Amino acid sequence: MSGNDVESAVDSIVDLVNELASHRPIQAVGVGLAGLMHRFDDTVRHNAFLGWNDVPLAAMLRRRIGAPTVISGDVRALAAGVQWSGPGRGLDHFAVVTVGVGIGLGAVLEGRILTGAAGNAGLIGHLRISDSGPLCQLGHRGCASSFLTTSAITRGIGVPLGIADLDLTAACALAAQGNDVARRVFDDAGRALGVLIAEVVNMYGVPTVVLAGDGLGMLEHADPAMNESLAGHLNHWATPPKVEVFSSDFDEWARGAAVVACQWLLVDPPRNSPSNAG
Ligand SMILES: [Zn+2]
Structure with missing residues (x-):
């Protein structure tokens, strides 16, 4: 990622998803990051580390990627990973x-x-x-x-x-x-x-x-x-x-965000917006 601005972050995530999609189809995308979220909403409410406030990150990614995208707080994501396979x-x-x-x-x-x-x-x-x-x-x-x-x-x-x-x-x-x-x-x-x-x-x-x-x-x-x-x-x-x-390197936090996306698709049906269907 070249900077903390939202566009750079979105570009980096889209590049990564496109790279992974060349190997196998992408069903959903999970993004975990520090700060305050709105659950199952598009919006990162506040992230002090990136200097973001009210960023509709999930919707921005969904438009670019064309797959359901869910964002979650990083600790919630890590807990999901710990529950899933940790x-x-x-x-x-x-x-x-x-x-x-x-x-x-x-x-x-x-x-x-x-x-x-x-x-x-x-x-x-x-x-x-x-x-x-x-x-x-x-x-x-x-x-x-x-x-x-x-x-x-x-x-x-x-x-x-x-x-x-x-x-x-x-x-x-x-x-x-x-x-x-x-x-x-x-x-x-x-x-x-x-x-x-x-x-x-x-x-x-x-x-x-x-x-x-x-x-x-x-x-x-x-x-x-x-x-x-x-x-x-x-x-x-x-x-x-x-x-x-639990020794958790970066991969564990990222895997947790993917688990939240899996749970969101498989267990918790998208519940608040038709746009969540992609
Ligand atoms: Zn304090």
Whole structure:
């Protein structure tokens, strides 16, 4: 993709679909991306990473491709992939918590992905963890993102140590060397993740929580604090969940978007617009 503008994105997706269509017929197209969606609608409501607001992406693609096209939030898509062929296969109740650039939740209850009225259920990234702590990019003090995103971790370590452009691998290396700042920041991140997992289990009663996302490298050093925090925040009557780590590269997110398209065609009939027929 040559840029973040909508036309470039549409061109890139159409090129890819055309390339795949030369091998086998395309029945439907699924696109997963971060941000807020309108469920089964044409519109990406808001995507901060791309700077998009109210972009009718599905309709634009459908016109160019001529096949049904469905867009979905990336975490919902990943959860669909986890349910279809990943560690959630065969499970009726589980949650996927993603850690990386952002923090996300996809919940599967009674075999169905919880989407909410507008397809945006699972916005746990700014859940209040503590009354004190760093500020997130939205100005919340002590929210989950302020402790747990990859940039929160690398900034939390890099700024006091005067290291510009610290990445997660280097941050982990500092923790492995016993650096006090790094260990404290990973402990805080682990505690935040433990609270998130506990609250998800308290709310939804899921016996399994799958951790995914490109920021999971933090677990190597945050795991003890996470487990302690999880145990401390679980409701007295809640059953401790099985926590699974799912290594999800880009393909898993993309496969999940394709699964949403398959489910949309096979399970959930298109329900809101004649134009969805292509
Ligand atoms: Zn926040």
